[in-house]
Amino acid sequence: MEETRTPVPATHAPTSYGHCSWHQGSAEGVRLIDVHEQGSGAGGSLFACPRCMVAYNLTAFADRPL
Ligand SMILES: [Zn+2]
Structure with missing residues (x-):
């Protein structure tokens, strides 16, 4: 019996590449x-x-929830 290999479906979650x-x-x-207000600079x-996010338990x- 041959198993059909289905390709991994692309997730719908938008992936963003960043820092x-x-x-x-x-x-x-x-x-x-988080967004921090800074006096000057970027x-x-x-x-x-x-x-x-997992390592530091970030949300x-x-x-x-607001
Ligand atoms: Zn990281």
């Missing part, structure tokens, strides 16, 4: 965690990759 503020490197699927948006900004 993870926790491990200080580029990562795929980063999520916005914005203080904090993004984390899925791995760091995505959009997933937070």
